[in-house]
Amino acid sequence: MRYSLLSGGKRLRSILCLAACEAVGGDVAAALPFAAAIEMLHAYSLIHDDLPAMDNDAVRRGMATNHIVFGEGCAILAGDALLTEAFTLMARRTDTVSHRRVVSIIQKLGEAAGSLGMVGGQFADLQAQGAEEVSPKQLLSIHTRKTGALIRASVQIGGIVGQANPKTLVRLGVYGEKIGLAFQIADDILNIEGDAKKTGKAVGSDSTHQKATYPGIYGGVAQAKRDALRLVDDALEAVKPLGLPADRLGQIAHYMIKRQK
Amino acid sequence: MRYSLLSGGKRLRSILCLAACEAVGGDVAAALPFAAAIEMLHAYSLIHDDLPAMDNDAVRRGMATNHIVFGEGCAILAGDALLTEAFTLMARRTDTVSHRRVVSIIQKLGEAAGSLGMVGGQFADLQAQGAEEVSPKQLLSIHTRKTGALIRASVQIGGIVGQANPKTLVRLGVYGEKIGLAFQIADDILNIEGDAKKTGKAVGSDSTHQKATYPGIYGGVAQAKRDALRLVDDALEAVKPLGLPADRLGQIAHYMIKRQK
Numbered sequence: 001m002r003y004s005l006l007s008g009g010k011r012l013r014s015i016l017c018l019a020a021c022e023a024v025g026g027d028v029a030a031a032l033p034f035a036a037a038i039e040m041l042h043a044y045s046l047i048h049d050d051l052p053a054m055d056n057d058a059v060r061r062g063m064a065t066n067h068i069v070f071g072e073g074c075a076i077l078a079g080d081a082l083l084t085e086a087f088t089l090m091a092r093r094t095d096t097v098s099h100r101r102v103v104s105i106i107q108k109l110g111e112a113a114g115s116l117g118m119v120g121g122q123f124a125d126l127q128a129q130g131a132e133e134v135s136p137k138q139l140l141s142i143h144t145r146k147t148g149a150l151i152r153a154s155v156q157i158g159g160i161v162g163q164a165n166p167k168t169l170v171r172l173g174v175y176g177e178k179i180g181l182a183f184q185i186a187d188d189i190l191n192i193e194g195d196a197k198k199t200g201k202a203v204g205s206d207s208t209h210q211k212a213t214y215p216g217i218y219g220g221v222a223q224a225k226r227d228a229l230r231l232v233d234d235a236l237e238a239v240k241p242l243g244l245p246a247d248r249l250g251q252i253a254h255y256m257i258k259r260q261k
Numbered sequence: 262m263r264y265s266l267l268s269g270g271k272r273l274r275s276i277l278c279l280a281a282c283e284a285v286g287g288d289v290a291a292a293l294p295f296a297a298a299i300e301m302l303h304a305y306s307l308i309h310d311d312l313p314a315m316d317n318d319a320v321r322r323g324m325a326t327n328h329i330v331f332g333e334g335c336a337i338l339a340g341d342a343l344l345t346e347a348f349t350l351m352a353r354r355t356d357t358v359s360h361r362r363v364v365s366i367i368q369k370l371g372e373a374a375g376s377l378g379m380v381g382g383q384f385a386d387l388q389a390q391g392a393e394e395v396s397p398k399q400l401l402s403i404h405t406r407k408t409g410a411l412i413r414a415s416v417q418i419g420g421i422v423g424q425a426n427p428k429t430l431v432r433l434g435v436y437g438e439k440i441g442l443a444f445q446i447a448d449d450i451l452n453i454e455g456d457a458k459k460t461g462k463a464v465g466s467d468s469t470h471q472k473a474t475y476p477g478i479y480g481g482v483a484q485a486k487r488d489a490l491r492l493v494d495d496a497l498e499a500v501k502p503l504g505l506p507a508d509r510l511g512q513i514a515h516y517m518i519k520r521q522k
Contacts, residue, residue, distance in 0.1 A: 001376065048341060053333035072314035076337065077384050080309060080344065081376035087348040088371030091364050099360035103352050106367060110349030115262065115342035123338050 001078045001085075004066050005043040010261070012183070013151060014039045016252060017158035020172055023239065023246035026162020030096040034105060034161055037086040038154050041113055044082035045150075047075050049122060055209065062200035083113075097161055105157050112153035121145025125211070134212035143184040143214070144177075151183060152176030155249075171238050175249060178235035182256045185228040188213040189221055190260070198261040228257045262339045262346075265327050266304040271522070273444070274299045274412060277513060278419035281433050284500065284507035287423020291357040295366060295422055298347040299415050302374055305343035306411075308336050310383060316470065323461035344374075358422055366418050373414035382407025386472070395473035404445040404475070405438075412444060413437030416510075432499050436510060439496035443517045446489040449474040450482055451521070459522040489518045 014035035021031040050057040050065040051072060058068050067075035090106055097105075111117060124142045128134050155176035159169050188206065192215060196203045206213050215224040235253045239246040275296035282292040311318040311326040312333060319329050328336035351367055358366075372378060385403045389395050416437035420430050451460050452467045453476060467474050476485040496514045500507040 044341075048337055051334075051337065053337060073312075073387050074384065076309055076312065076314060077380050077387070080305075080340075081380040083341065083344055084371055084375040084380065088368055088375055091368035091371060094361075094364055099364045100355075103355055103360045103363050107349060107352035110345055110352060114345040114349055119338050119342040119345065123335065126334050126338070 001043075001082055003069060004047050004060075004078065005040060005082060007061050007063055009042075009061055010259070011039060012252075013042055013154040016151065016154045016176070016179075016249075017161075019248040019252060020155045020158030020164075021162040022158075023172075023242050023249050024159050024162035024164040024168055025245055026158070026164070027096065030093075031158050031161040033089055033093040034097075034157055035154075037089045038109070038150070038157065040082045040086040040089070041109065042150065044079040044086070045113075045118060045122070047079040047082070051075060054122070054126060055205075057202070057205065059202055060200065062197075101160055101163075105160050108153050108157055108160070112149040117145050117149035117153075118147075121147070121149070128212055130210045131212075134217065136217050139212050139214065139217050140181075142212075143181060147184045147187075148177060148180035151180035168242065171241065174238040175235045175253070178231045178238065179253050179256050182228045182231040182235070182253070185214045185224050185231070186257050186259060188215055189224055189228075192221060195260065200261065225257070232257055262304075262343055264330065265308050265321075265339065266301060266343060268322050268324055270303075270322055271520075272300065273513075274303050274415040277412065277415045277437070277440075277510075278422075280509040280513060281416045281419030282423040283419075284433075284503050284510050285420050285423040285425040285429055286506055287419070287425070288357065292419050292422040294350055294354040295358075295418055296415075298350045299370070299411070299418065301343045301347040301350070302370065303411065305340040305347070306374075306379060306383070308340040308343070312336060315383070315387060316466075318462070318466065320463055321461065323458075362421055362424075366421050369414050369418055369421070373410040378406050378410035378414075379408075382410070389473055391471045392473075395478065397478050400473050400475065400478050401442075403473075404442060408445045408448075409438060409441035412441035429503065432502065435499040436496045436514070439492045439499065440514050440517050443489045443492040443496070443514070446475045446485050446492070447518050447520060449476055450485055450489075453482060456521065461522065486518070493518055 017035040017038055018028050018031050022028050046060060047066045049055050050060055051067055057065055066078060087106060090102060094102055121142050125146055128138065128142065152173055155172045156169055159172040190199050191203060191206045194203055215221045218224055218227065232253045236250050239249050278296040278299055279289050279292050282289050307321060308327045310316050311321055312328055318326055327339060348367060351363060355363055382403050386407055389399065389403065413434055416433045417430055420433040452464060455464055457464045476482045479485055493514045497511050500510050
């Protein structure tokens with residue numbers, strides 16, 4: 001559990017949670033346990049995705065993947081325990097966040113992570129590997145669920161901790177949705193033209209796994225870059241009414257497409 | 262997810278949850294979603310336990326195990342999604358149970374299921390397989406965590422829904438702990454002298470997997486049966502002060518050691 005959770009990474013989802021809380025004028029310290037729970041949930045998903053029965057990846061964040069180091073049985077259990085601990089940790093933090101909001105956050109995270117969200121996206125991804133043809137609609141549906149749902153939930157959870165009103169939560173949701181897709185497009189591009197030393201992952205692995213990618217389906221790398229830029233603009237537009245406190249959300253949106261890892 | 266969740270089984274944990282709610286004079290209908298969540302969590306643990314990297318079992322409840330039917334990748338994801346849905350479902354049921362109690366239930370179930378509970382027990386079990394020697398203390402620790410923790414939590418969650426006072430929750434905890442161990446002893450005995458047609462599992466599989474069992478370590482089957490009987494007596498003693506409403510808890514305790522599957 002420690003090996004994968006504490007192996008670095010961009011901490012994007014937890015940072016988004018904190019930045020969203022800040023953007024709505026909330027107490028950022030109160031959001032920390034929830035940000036940590038989100039990272040636990042993310043770490044579990046990476047451990048299970050890397051398993052031989054899934055994407056069968058040996059390298060992640062520049063390190064050997066969990067099952068390579070500890071064996072498959074232990075890796076499955078480490079993922080299970082991280083997922084469980086994510087929910088348990090959130091249920092423990094009721095000193096600064098009301099019970100009502102904790103329940104609402106658990107529901108939001110659970111729905112984003114479950115069979116209609118992240119796990120559903122991973123299953124569709126698994127089924128699409130090596131498939132004759134993946135339609136643009138299918139690919140978008142995979143991306144939206146597999147990575148988009150958790151990114152969107154991370155932003156909204158920060159908003160809920162910060163006691164955002166329903167209208168602002170919708171704005172944060174749009175922001176999260178747009179940068180979530182921009183993130184995945186950037187990920188697909190990095191897998192084609194990135195530097196393995198920086199990404200910590202094998203470049204070209206999508207092609208090896210015959211995975212459908214955004215540039216492959218939506219008119220090449222240059223077009224994909226234009227689409228990602230437009231998504232970032234849309235994201236910025238959504239949180240503009242929040243003013244200066246949302247400045248960091250704007251910076252993160254820009255980072256989405258500039259990042260090299 | 263449906264294949265494993267709806268494949269029958271004894272529904273012991275959910276029945277315990279409902280019976281405990283009844284025992285403290287609570288609204289049994291309000292406990293139903295929580296009982297369902299507990300079954301989801303139990304189903305996930307069976308799917309993952311049966312995987313090739315774990316116990317590598319091909320038959321469960323008289324049917325082919327999940328990974329045999331759907332493949333390993335799908336089985337891992339079905340378990341992940343059932344675990345996630347268990348927490349999500351509980352977080353949705355705040356119409357009849359207060360937010361405060363929902364949070365407390367999620368914490369209780371998470372702690373019983375996580376690295377200090379069920380997953381920790383499964384990991385210790387995995388490590389102990391084929392080990393030179395398993396001490397009585399180690400075996401008890403595996404049983405307590407792997408099956409005992411969830412059974413105990415199921416009883417207490419029914420009590421929390423039923424608004425039991427702290428003293429009664431402790432009594433329910435003792436009851437759950439005692440029948441949890443009695444259940445596991447009976448399981449080990451059934452694996453030795455049970456009827457595969459009734460248990461739906463391969464008889465003798467513990468011996469094949471070189472698994473340490475209670476009868477193997479604590480003086481044989483006859484002694485194990487005596488120990489289980491004493492545990493059932495202790496369990497009955499613990500809930501005796503609750504009177505007639507706890508009658509069904511008493512019946513379930515007796516069933517623990519009489520069951521043939």
